[in-house]
Amino acid sequence: MKRFALALDLVDDPVLIREYDEWHRKGNGWPEITKSIMDAGILNMEIYRTGNRLFMIMETTDDFSFEEKSRLDAANPKVREWEQLMWKYQLPLPWAQQDEKWVMMDQIFKLNEPDK
Incomplete structure (x- = not known):
């Protein structure tokens, strides 16, 4: 299993942040998006927020690749629609x-990392 940590900002607007949170509450997301995530080899995904900063943890199959996920997403009209909707709320990090x-x-840092 692979594990990835990713970050993204939201537009710093309390109304938009509440809407974004609501879209991501259990049962509010689109089932096609959940399916596309799992079909790409993502076994678990968690998103955390503090202020307007988001932090995502992804656990994936060993053969997961971001390139293949991007290719699948580009070919999926529902994913493209979801991503367009989410851009209303999201703000790329400056870098x-x-x-x-x-x-x-x-x-x-990793607390229990063995010495090399």
């Missing part, structure tokens, strides 16, 4: 690449 939403985070 994000062109058209990049979620930015990979670097692990800088």
